[in-house]
């Protein structure tokens with residue numbers, strides 16, 4: 447196993463993980479730095495579904511998010527425009543079941559916007575997706591729906 451030019455034996459996954467974490471520290475241990483960097487900036491939150499909002503399970507149809515997580519997402523979406531992706535748009539919307547969020551499927555080429563954005567950022571989140579889409583494949587235009 448190789449990471450950043452360093453060789454790790456398959457038994458040294460901990461070492462490789464440690465090195466990776468030095469470069470990509472957990473947000474939970476860097477919250478002060480994140481808050482400082484965010485000062486004076488407008489914030490939008492982009493969340494993956496599997497393994498972020500729900501636990502990883504064997505059957506993808508059983509990857510339910512907890513109610514505590516749902517409440518947390520609902521609360522944070524009152525503060526920042528919040529987008530969730532990682533499955534088909536409808537699938538992730540059904541799993542999450544919250545209004546007022548942006549849902550994106552098909553590798554963010556299929557975007558669903560809330561009628562009323564929690565904040566006045568109704569165009570900024572899709573614009574970010576457009577950027578992402580153009581980065582991935584500039585020839586495909588996304589489907590955008592207002593719900």
Ligand SMILES: O=P(O)(O)OC[C@H]1O[C@H](O[C@H]2O[C@H](CO)[C@@H](O)[C@H](O)[C@H]2O)[C@H](O)[C@@H](O)[C@@H]1O
Pocket residue numbers: 494496497501502503504505506507509532533
């Ligand atoms: O490439 P991503 O956007 O990260 O999506 C990868 C896959 O995510 C889902 O699978 C993952 O979660 C499942 C449920 O916990 C788990 O069974 C699977 O092992 C994980 O890879 C999704 O079901 C897949 O369609 C995505 O390709």
